[in-house]
Amino acid sequence: MSQDPRTQVTEIIERLTSGDTAGERPEVLLPLIYDELRRLAGSYLRRERPDHTLQATELVHDAYAKLVDQSRVQWQGRTHFFAVAANAMRRLLVDHARKRGRDKRGGGQQRVTLQEEILVLPGFDVSMADLIALDDALTELGDLSPRQSQVVEMRCFAGLKVDEVAENLGVSRRSVEADWTHARAWLRRKLDEDGPR
Amino acid sequence: MNSERHERVRELLFSALERPPAERDSWLRDAAAGDADLVAEVHSLLRFHVEESDEAPSTGSGAATEPQPGDLFANRYRIVRRVGRGGMGEVFEARDETLGVTVALKRLVRADLIHDESFRNEVRLARQVTHPTVCRVYDLGEHEGERFLTMEFVDGEDLASLLRRVGRLPTERVAEIGRSLCVGLAAAHAQGVVHRDLKPGNILIDSDGRTHITDFGIAVLQDDTNSAFRSAGTPSYMAPEQLVPGAAVSELSDIYAVGLVLHEMLTGEPVFPGDSRTKVLDQRRTVALRRPSEVVSGVDPVLERVVLRCLRTAPNERPASVLQLAAALPGGDALGVAVDAGVTPPPELVADAHRQQPRPANDRSFQWFVALLVLLALVAVGMSSLGYFPAAPDDIHPQVRAHRAAALLRELGAPEPELGTFRGYFLDPTSREEAQSLFFWYREDGPPPRSTFQRTVLDPAQRMVIFDGVPTPRTTANLVVFDEHDRLVHLSMGVPGPSPQSDSVAVQGSAQRGRLFEYAGLDRARLVPQDPELSPVLADSVWAWSIADPRQPDREVHVELAETNGRAVYFSAGMPEVEAQPLIESRLNRVNLLNVVSAPMVLLIAIVGVVLAVRNHRRGRVDGVGTRRLVVFCAATFFLSWLLLIGYLPHPGIHHGELLASRFIFLVVINPLMLFVIYPAIEPGIRRFLPRALVGWSRVLRGDFNNRDVGWALLVGCTFGCAWALLGLVDKVIAREVGGVVTPGIDHAVRLQAAQSLAGTMAILLRQIIDAIARSGLTLLVFLLFRMRLKRERWAWVGVVLFVGILETLVSGSYLPLSWLVVGLPVVLSGVWMLRNQGLLPYIVAGFTANSLRFVPISIEANVWWARGGMLVLLVIFVLGVTGLVMIRSRKRDFSAGFSSHGA
Secondary structure (H helix, E strand, O other): OOOOHHHHHHHHHHHHHHOOOOOOOHHHHHHHHHHHHHHHOHHHHOOOOOOOEEEHHHHHHHHHHHHOOOOOOOHHHHHHHHHHHHHHHHHHHHHHHHHHHHHHOOOOOOOOOOOOOEEEEOOEEEEHHHHHHHHHHHHHHHHHOHHHHHHHHHHHHOOOOHHHHHHHHOOOHHHHHHHHHHHHHHHHHHHHHHOOO | OOHHHHHHHHHHHHHHHHOOHHHHHHHHHHHHOOOHHHHHHHHHHHHOOOOOOOOOOOOOOOOOOOOOOOOEEOOOEEEEEEEEEOOOOEEEEEEEOOOOEEEEEEEOOHHHHHHHHHHHHHHHHHOOOOEOOEOOEEEEEEEOOEEEEEEEOOOEEEHHHHHHHHOOOOHHHHHHHHHHHHHHHHHHHHOOEOOOOOOHHHEEEEOOOOEEEOOHHHOOEOOOOOOOOOOOOOHHHOOHHHHOOOOOOOHHHHHHHHHHHHHHHHHOOOOOOOOOHHHHHHHHHHOOOOOHHHHOOOOOHHHHHHHHHHOOOOHHHOOOOHHHHHHHOOOOOHHHHHHHHOOOOOHHHHHHOOOOOOOOOOOOHHHHHHHHHHHHHHHHHHHHHHOOOOOHHHHOOHHHHHHHHHHHHHHOOOOOOOOEEEEEEEEOOOOOOOOOOEEEEEEEEOOOOOOHHHHHHOOHHHHOOOOOOOOOOOOOEEEEEEOOOOOEEEEEEOOOOOOHHHOOOOOOHHHHHHHHHHHHOOOHHHOEEEOOOOOOOOOOEEEEEEEEOOOOOOOEEEEEEEEEOOEEEEEEEOOOOOOOOHHHHHHHHHOHHHHHHHHHHHHHHHHHHHHHHHHHHHOOOOOHHHHHHHHHHHHHHHHHHHHHOOOOOOOOOOOHHHHHHHHHHHHHHHHHHHHHHHHHHHHHHHHHHOHHHHHHHHHHHOOOOOOHHHHHHHHHHHHHHHHHHHHHHHHHHHHHHHOOOOOOHHHHHHHHHHHHOHHHHHHHHHHHHHHHHHHHHHHHHHHHHHHHHHOOHHHHHHHHHHHHHHHHHHHOOOOOHHHHHHHHHHHHHHHHHHHHHOOHHHHHHHHHHHHHHHHOOOOOOOOOOOHHHHHHHHHHHHHHHHHHHHHHHOOOOOOOOHHHHHOO
């Protein structure tokens, strides 16, 4: 594709919000956003940040600013973007964590702690190592309740507010709150049960 | 668990949370309708539920909630407002409800728990530094699993936001802030604390414009090489060595950061705007450092030099310490910085202080010189007209009187002296008149006692032939004493001449007696026989008479004569009855109080001195070079004065060889050795509290004599010394008019010594140098002891004035309150003024000048036999004054400042 990503993403979002989708799903945004996020997170992923913390939601917002021409996109379009971006962010971080784990694993060492890397996610403070467990737990939660998994994804990885999540999912605010509350407690318990002692 | 059940749990959980905690259990049991598993599941989840207060948490902290204004944090701190966010966590202004003070509360956000160790470091290290320029850290606390830190709250703005607001700062302000940074860092560095993260964000300017350094958060002790946070810091403000893992980080890294901050204040832009280590490293590799003047115009060239110097990549090319950095700043005042920081500046820095400053066009040095000449003339005229000496012997040279005494001894058959002759004056210590009787004594020493037994039974009092009353065969000296009218008042023969039978030349018996009475100026016909007071044990015959004093008929003179083998061995006529060592003794009687006080005082000073010296040694504050040079100088001076005083006895009752030996041990050996303790005890403290006072002194100790500071010391010191001498004359006049006690005792004794010969005068002058140094040392020790106790310099000076004033009054002066007020107080006050404002060196010069004028008799009549010594003193003072004037007015540039000469 010769078009620059900004134009591409903006046009896709415009089509998604106007309903002129011709069967196009928001997921087509995923590779574009993933690439941008990876670029933005580059210094962090290369472990060059001195403070070793990653503000995931800030990254997503930065990606939005870079990829979307905000004069052409209304806020419904924004939620489309963030829903996909949340998923992209999750994949990016998990990929990174797995890769890191592989890099470091050697000599029969089974578990690698990456304590020094702190990930700042709304609702959770997890290290990169915990992130894989969180991802597994989130997948498991997705089997029980796909919507709760989505809520967590959007809240955590894209920093969407409750209202925005509700709008995006087409459910009530109260419902999102209930999902969020339940999911958090459930995930915490899960991580606590499975997590390393 | 399936999806429907999961959904059901969701509803129950959420609804339960909407109810008050107390009602939850009962409500849940009802709602679950007996499904125990469901209730257990919800309970289990409830345990993992954490309240989320903020809809969109800004910090990413889900668990810990951010304190809101008005909240009571940790049951103690009432949150006022959030003031910022540092690298370590959020900072709140809070009110400590327990102590009722405002504090800055720094809270660790949960995600940063990993920084806990560094947090503890912050507290541990920062608490060691207590200085107004460094934000005080109060306490580390824990509240609901979080750590927080309380510290001094500075109501102000950080430099970063100040620069954002106003752009760049004017030169004076930059220099001022730079100076404050130096003060704070000097205080920290003195404790071994390196800041490591100095940057505009960590520099607070309070509402009064004062600078505070905060966030000693990642500071580590320099020798703490194992710290995990060695390379922590903000990349943009890190020194190059901090960016390299494992490289040594030192005070010099802070100096680099100061350079960056100065640069940024001058230009308004950060030097390395990158926010990551990579970017900054990149910038440093690729972008050449821009001089401030390349960025903006109108940069002070001095400041620019400082900045560039600080920003050298190689640490050892930067200023060696923040004090040196301070010295290089415009109007560089390294000593002021050191005083403000409460640290002891190194001696080299003191010696190099204010060299750069040019000589003011009108420095009044010539006026001072004129004042000196006027005062010197007044002193000379005043002293020679007021008269130091009892009038009579002035015109007879001691040499003439010695000849006369020797002639008498030969007449009496005494052999030629084998070991040498000594002569001198002493005063009648029983007289309180100013015009005391001045006695001339002449002594011929024979061979020492033959057996050791004889030697051991000699006690000092017995050896003083003149005072033990009876001439004994054990004494080995012949002594003759004349009074001020040249009359014989005492004779004692310790060395027997050849036996009278074999010697027909010697005058014997009655003829001899006649000669004695002639010499004594007494008419034998008017003698009234009396009972002898002397025991005749060692003499064949003893006589005593009384007779009216021919000059003062109302005065009765007691005369005694003893003969052995028909030859006079003892004669006394009107010699005052005195105990051993009359001069010293009577002196001590007068100043008994001082005597009682001084012995324990000396001991106390010695103990304090040793304690201070050991402490200073341990802290590496001692000026080794200065101490060695001072000790060598003092030893040499004492040795020279010892050489000059060979052949001089201050008193007829002293054994010459023993005097030389004991003088040598005390003056040339013990005194300089004591300096080895005393100087390291006093000097570092003075260098810390009063570094400016030591500038000229330190230069002289480092062999740098020809500079303006030393010139001023000579000129001002000589002028003050003359003024003090003049005040001494005023004291004398007051005493004479009001009728106080004039105590010329020790003064006269020393003066007589000085008058004896030019060598004696020079010896006295040399001793005055050391005395002046020792006195100033005592004054400074007193200051130091008061200063360490009282904290406030002003009160320490008040203590010095009281202490030294009382001491001076006891030692000299006329004991009159009026003269203390008119003379003593001005002298002490002006001395303190000079120490504070002019320094130690002029104080020493003034002491030397005043005491030289006091202890050497001055006469402007050149034909008086003792005039030469006085002339020498006047000449020395004049030459010192001229030298000072020439040094001050020299066109020679002062050496360049220490900054450039000590940098590398």
